[in-house]
Amino acid sequence: MLDGVLQDQPPPSSGSTARQVFAKGLRAWVFAAPSPSAAKLGYLRAGASSPTTEKPAGYEGCPGGWFRVDPEGFVCTGPTATIDANDPAVIATRGTLPDLSRRLPYIYGTVRKPGPIYRRVPSAAELAEAEPDLGERMSAWLSAEGEIGAQYAPQVWLGGAPVALSAAQAWATQSSDPLPPYLELAARGATQAPVAERMKPKVGYSLLETFLSAGRRYGVTSDLTLIPIDRLRPIQGSSFHGVEIGKEIELPFAFVRALDAKYWTYDKQARKFREAEAAEYRSAVHLTGKQQFFHGRLHFEVDGGKWLSDQDASRIDPAKRMPAWGKNGEKWLDINITKQTLVAYDGEKPVYATLISSGEAGLGDPEHTTATKRGIFRIHTKHLTTTMASDEVGEEFELRDVPYVQYFEDGYALHGAYWHDRFGVPKSHGCINLAPEDARRLFFFTEPEVPRGWHGRLLPVKGTVVFVHA
Numbered sequence: 479m480l481d482g483v484l485q486d487q488p489p490p491s492s493g494s495t496a497r498q499v500f501a502k503g504l505r506a507w508v509f510a511a512p513s514p515s516a517a518k519l520g521y522l523r524a525g526a527s528s529p530t531t532e533k534p535a536g537y538e539g540c541p542g543g544w545f546r547v548d549p550e551g552f553v554c555t556g557p558t559a560t561i562d563a564n565d566p567a568v569i570a571t572r573g574t575l576p577d578l579s580r581r582l583p584y585i586y587g588t589v590r591k592p593g594p595i596y597r598r599v600p601s602a603a604e605l606a607e608a609e610p611d612l613g614e615r616m617s618a619w620l621s622a623e624g625e626i627g628a629q630y631a632p633q634v635w636l637g638g639a640p641v642a643l644s645a646a647q648a649w650a651t652q653s654s655d656p657l658p659p660y661l662e663l664a665a666r667g668a669t670q671a672p673v674a675e676r677m678k679p680k681v682g683y684s685l686l687e688t689f690l691s692a693g694r695r696y697g698v699t700s701d702l703t704l705i706p707i708d709r710l711r712p713i714q715g716s717s718f719h720g721v722e723i724g725k726e727i728e729l730p731f732a733f734v735r736a737l738d739a740k741y742w743t744y745d746k747q748a749r750k751f752r753e754a755e756a757a758e759y760r761s762a763v764h765l766t767g768k769q770q771f772f773h774g775r776l777h778f779e780v781d782g783g784k785w786l787s788d789q790d791a792s793r794i795d796p797a798k799r800m801p802a803w804g805k806n807g808e809k810w811l812d813i814n815i816t817k818q819t820l821v822a823y824d825g826e827k828p829v830y831a832t833l834i835s836s837g838e839a840g841l842g843d844p845e846h847t848t849a850t851k852r853g854i855f856r857i858h859t860k861h862l863t864t865t866m867a868s869d870e871v872g873e874e875f876e877l878r879d880v881p882y883v884q885y886f887e888d889g890y891a892l893h894g895a896y897w898h899d900r901f902g903v904p905k906s907h908g909c910i911n912l913a914p915e916d917a918r919r920l921f922f923f924t925e926p927e928v929p930r931g932w933h934g935r936l937l938p939v940k941g942t943v944v945f946v947h948a
Contacts, residue, residue, distance in 0.1 A: 479919055479922040479923055480722055480822070480829060480830045480919050480923055481722060481725070481919075482719070482915065482918075482919060484578055484579050484922065485922075496529075497529070497530050497531065497532055497561060498527045498528065498529060498530060498561065498563065499527065499528055499530040499545040499547060499553055499555065499559055499560070499561050500526075500527045500559065500560050500561070500562075500563065500565065500568045501521075501522035501523055501524050501525065501526045501527065501553075501558065501559050501571075502524050502557075502558060502559060502560055502565060502567035502568055502571065503523075503524055503557060503558030503559070503567075504523055504524060504700065504701070505521040505522075505523065505558065505933075505934075506521055506522045506523070506524075506526075506553050506558040506559040507520075507521045507553070507554075507558070508520050508521055508522065508547055508550075508551035508552065508553055508932065509544075509551055509552050509553075509554075510550075510551055510552075510938075511552065512534075512535040512536035512538060512540070512544030512552040513536070513538045513539065513544075514538070514539035514540070514554070515539075516552075517936075517938055518936050519550065519551045519935065519936060519938070520551070520928065520929070520932050520933075520934050520935035520936055521932065521933055521934050522547070522553065522559070522931060522932055522933060523575075523700075523862075523933035523934075524567065524571040524574065524700075525571040525572065525573070525574035525575045526575060526931045526932070526933065527931065528547035528548045528553075528931055529548060530545040530546050530547060530561065531545060531546050534555075535552055539554070540554035540555070540556065541556065542554065542555035542556045542560075543555055545559075545561060547931075548929065548930070548931070549929050549930075550929075570658075570702060571702070574686045574687075574700075576862055576863060576881075576933075577637075578862070578918070580638070581715055581717075581719075581894075581913075581914040581915040581918055582713070582715045582881060582894075582896055582914050583862060583863060583879075583881050583882075584684035584685060584686065584700075584863070584879055584881075585634060585635060585637055585684065585685040585686075585687070585688065585697065586634075586682060586683070586684055586685070586712075586713035586715070586879075586896050587634070587682070587683055587685065587697065587705075587707060587710030587711055587712050587713055588680075588681070588682045588683070588710060588711050588713060588897060589677050589678065589679055589680065589681045589682075589683070589709065589710060589711075590626060590709060590710055590711045591615070591708075591709045592676060592677040592678060592679055592709065593609060593676065593677055593706065593709045594608045594609065594673045594674075594675075594676055594677075595673070595674050595675050595676065595677060595699075595703050595704065595705055596608075596672050596673060596674060596696070596703065596704040596705075596706075597670055597671075597672055597673070597674045597703060597704070598661060598672055598704070599657065599661060599672075599691045599696065599704065600672040600673075601672075602692070604672045608672065608673050615708075616649065616694075616708060619645075619708050620645055620646045620649060625711060626711070628644070628645030628646065628708065629644065629645065630711075630712065631712040631714050632644070632645060632712070634712035634713065634714055635685075635688045635695055635697070635707050635712060636688065637687075645695075645708075648690055648693050648695070649693040649694070650693070651693060652692050652693040653690055653693055654690050654691050654692055654693075655689040655690045655691070656689075657689070657691070658687070658689065658698065661704075674703050675703075677705070677709065678876065680876065681876045681877070681878070682713070682876070682877040682878055682896065682897055683697070683699060683705055683710065683878050684699065684700060684863065684878045684879030685697035685698055685699060685705070685707075686698045686699070686700060688707060694706060694708070695707045695708070697710070699878070700878070700879060713896050713897065715894075715896045715913075715914045716895075716898075716899040716901065716913040716914060716915075717915075718760055718833070718899070718901055718913045718915070718916075719832065719913055719915035719916050719919070720762075720820075720830055720831050720832025720833070720913075720916050720919075721762045721830070721831060721832070722829065722830055723794075723821075723828045723829055723830060723831055724827075724828075724829065726762070727762050727764055728764065729794060729795060729796055729828065730764075730765045730767060730793060730794060730795050731762050731763060731764045731765055731793075731794050731831075732762070732763055732765055732778055732780075732786060732791040732792060732793045732794065733760060733761070733762055733791060733792050733794070733819065733831075733832075733833050733902065734757045734758060734759055734760060734761050734763065734786070734790060734791050735759075735760060735790070735791060735792055735818060735833055735902030735903070736759075736789070736790035736791070737759055738756075738790075739756065739757040739759065739786070739787070739790035739791065740753055740754065740755070740756055740757060740790070741754040741755055741756075741757050741780065741784040741785065741786060742754055742772070742777065742784065742785040742786070742787070743783065743784055743785070744783075744785065751772045751773075751777075751785065754784055757786060757790065757791075760833060760901070760902060762831075763780050763781070763786065763791075764780070764781050765778050765779060765780060765781070765793065766779045766780070766781060767779075770785070772785070775787050775788065775789055776788040778791065778793055792814075792817035792818060792819045792833070792902070793817070794819060794821060794828075794831050796828055797812060797821075797823070797828075800826050801943075801945070803943045804823055804825055804826050805825075805826065806825075807825040808825065808942070808943060809822070809823065809824050809825070809923065809924060809925055809942050809943075810822075810823050810942060810943035810944070810945060811823070811892075811920070811924070811942065811943065811944045811945065812945050813834065813836075813910060813944065813945065813946045813947070814947060814948070815836050815840070815841060815850060815852065815904075815946065815947065815948050816841075816948050818833055818834055818835065818836065818901075818902050818903065818904065819831060819832070819833060819834065820832050820833075820834050820910070820912075820916075820920075822920060822923060830919070830920070830923070832901075832912070832913070832916045833901040833902035833913075834901060834902075834910050834911060834912060835895065835898070835900060835901050835902070835903055835904060835905035835906050835910075835911035836849075836850040836904050836905075836906060836908075836910055836911070837849040837850040837904060837906050837907065837908040837909075838904045838905055838906060838907070839904070840904050841948055844908060848906070848907045848908050849908065850890065850906070850908050850909070850910065850946060851887055851888075851890050851908070851946065852946045852947055852948065853887070853946060854943065854944075854945050854946075855886040855887045855890075855943070855944045855945075855946070856886065856937075856940050856941045856942065856943055856944065857884045857885065857886050857892075857924055857937065857941030857942050857944060858885055858886065858936070858937050858941055859884075859885040859934070859935070859936050859937060860883065860884050860885075860921065860924075860928050860934060860935045860937070860941075861883040861933065861934040862881070862882065862883075862921075862928065862933050862934065863879035863880060863881050863882075863883070863933070864879070864880060864883050864934070865877065865878050865879065865880065866880045866883075866893075866909075877897065880893050880894065880895075880896075881893065881894040881896065881914055881917055881918070882894045882912075882914075882917035882918050882920070882921035884920075884921060884924060884941075886941075886944040887944075889908070889909075890908055890909055890910075891909045891910070892909070892910040892912060892917065892920065892944070893909060893910070893911065893912065893917055894911075894912055894913070894914040894916075894917030894918065895911035895912065895913070895914070895917075896914055898911070899913075901913050901916075910946075924941065924942040925941060925942050926939060926941065
């Protein structure tokens with residue numbers, strides 16, 4: 479998985495009949511035993527299903543009955559789960575599982591211009607009432623240049639697929655896609671007002687899919703509401719990711735983490751360092767092992783005789799003293815706040831390295847600042863995606879479906895960050911921000927794994943060690 483290729487998972491092994499249990503809520507909890515007092519092991523999300531048994535395993539605290547899921551645990555059928563394949567919620571969420579083969583499991587956008595969120599596709603009259611300035615605003619959006627305009631990254635809305643029509647062409651032709659089945663049902667039984675709520679600034683939304691209706695493209699959120707994509711900025715996510723040690727590069731090496739980094743050469747005759755060409759931002763460069771001070775700054779020698787300042791790069795070396803968990807053969811993550819690096823180990827062997835963004839307060843007090851908490855922890859909860867938010871005055875934000883989240887201490891987690899591309903620089907509110915592809919690879923590297931079809935896992939057994947230090 480560290481090479482970015484998701485391994486084929488074995489087929490379900492419950493040995494059950496064709497009967498399935500379907501999740502129909504954002505969290506259908508999996509319990510260790512058929513009882514509400516049993517330990518929670520994790521949860522399934524709407525759109526997921528699991529082979530199960532013909533008869534329930536019991537009814538304690540669950541009138542609908544407890545049904546087994548793969549590979550372990552029981553789900554209570556009721557508001558969040560069902561064995562009825564024709565349940566409207568099951569039909570509505572069929573095919574909405576996250577795409578784990580991509581660095582971002584959903585389509586993402588952040589609010590550019592707050593406006594209404596719809597329960598169903600609004601009629602022309604309803605649009606005129608909810609968005610009276612729509613025509614004027616759409617005209618400005620279609621003609622704007624840069625990231626605020628319609629031509630910026632339109633392929634995002636199609637999940638990365640080529641765009642057949644430009645936004646302007648689609649609007650001019652008033653074209654429409656077939657409505658998803660559940661939206662057809664919603665249109666037939668339209669009794670509620672079309673507007674469900676209004677967007678807020680600084681919110682990042684995840685979308686299951688998008689479609690055109692009368693020339694306007696809407697995104698379908700995980701709670702099956704509709705957002706006009708012209709009010710969102712499309713998120714492509716950083717293309718950066720780390721390297722496999724021993725396959726792509728050997729130790730020692732360094733990540734270039736300064737935008738304006740330069741190589742230097744040593745003029746032996748003049749006994750001076752001279753500026754050479756620019757060093758590629760965030761590239762991994764092999765080092766000879768030699769280092770030297772020049773003008774009071776340590777420099778590393780790169781293959782070929784050039785030198786790189788430690789102010790511009792982070793050197794990756796194997797652990798100087800192997801901890802007990804490494805000697806015991808456990809997987810573990812070594813996170814260096816000063817260098818802004820993460821090295822993944824399989825026992826005593828370093829296997830992967832990348833750049834991170836830790837708390838923007840650096841080495842400050844994590845109790846009173848946005849610094850990352852340091853210490854030795856274990857991953858205790860994993861989510862394929864989950865919402866993160868802050869209500870701190872001046873720092874309010876809400877980010878839906880943050881990808882590949884691994885909590886290791888209280889509210890501190892490793893997770894993908896789709897909203898910035900400054901990995902190698904402290905940037906977060908205390909978590910360990912990873913480029914989306916790094917977050918994806920490490921999520922499937924750490925232990926224990928999230929079972930196939932589950933969206934989240936609570937870890938009653940010990941998870942992978944996370945060692946955070948300066």
